[in-house]
Amino acid sequence: MLPPFIHLRALAAVIEEGGVRPASKRLGIAHSAVSRSLGELELATGVAMVRRRGQGRRLELTPEGQTLGNAAIAAIAGIEAALATIARPTGRNGVVINTTSSFAARWLFPRMLASREVLAGVDVSVTVSREVAPPQSQGADLSVRLGAGPWAEAGAMILGNDLLLPVASQGYLRTLGPANNIAAMRLLHDSDPSAQWQTWARLHGPTGMDCSRGPRYDSGEVLLRAAECGEGVALARLSLTRDSLASGLLVAPFGNQSVRLPNSIWLVPNPATARRGPVDRVARWLGTALAVEGVWPVAPDAPCG
Secondary structure, eight states: OOOHHHHHHHHHHHHHSHHHHHHHHTTOHHHHHHHHHHHHHHHHHHSSSSEETTTTTEEOOOOHHHHHHHHHHHHHHHHHHHHHHHHOOOOTTTEEEEEOOHHIIIIIIIHHHHHTTTTTOEEEEEEEOOOOOOOOTTTTTEEESSSSSSSSTTTTTEEEEEEEEEEHHHHHHHHHOOOOOOSSSSSEEETTTTOOOHHHHHHHHOOTOOOOOOESSSSOOOOOHHHHTTTOOOEHHHHHHHHHHHSSSBBBBTTTOOOEEEEEEEEHHHHOTTTTTHHHHHHHHHHHHHHHHOOOOTTTTOOOO
């Protein structure tokens, strides 16, 4: 007989959060309730789920607890995916795209608006998250990911390459006077590990450039808004800054001194819905739209390696 689901969920949360107290916060219950669930699992299975070690009595999972917990995590993920699929609000012509908030705001929405005729009859919904997870677990038909990959999901394909380049507002640059000196500029930092100033400095920066100075932002969208508001110079993806550069809201103070990001825009389909006509139509539109403004060539339909 299976133990009650509530106890299995508690064990899964302990593994994913790294302890009883953080698991209790995630589940919204007292930490004593999580401990009781672990005890109930031990009674139900006849084996220890956890043990305590050292003077601080640090909690560790036993091999049996880890095995059961991993199985619980996988089962819960499957249940969540099923619920997301059956609860989807989209109709026969609905397509859900999951991506980052910065890509949605800076690239996707403007191009959807300009492509209404191409996408006529398709209701495209957009969800955003920072979590890298299969699209089916997020209730999506397609996921657009920014990163080098390769992504493990079947059918994942490269949509495009990208560039990193410094950008700033004209107003901010005017405050610095005529000198175009990176050492005098306030660096704005992105949490994206592929968009760090050290990467640019190795190719184009002066010897000994201090890349640690300046504020940090946990979202590419917030980073770019800060740059547009004159907070400093940001190192950002061309795909996310192209429209602001075209309008003059941002400028590139160092011209074409950029860093290539090969194979950095990917499309990951939901295998359960990938063959639906509207989904295939949107996937092809994404590939074409990115290819039209691609910063440097990418092989068509390049598969996940």
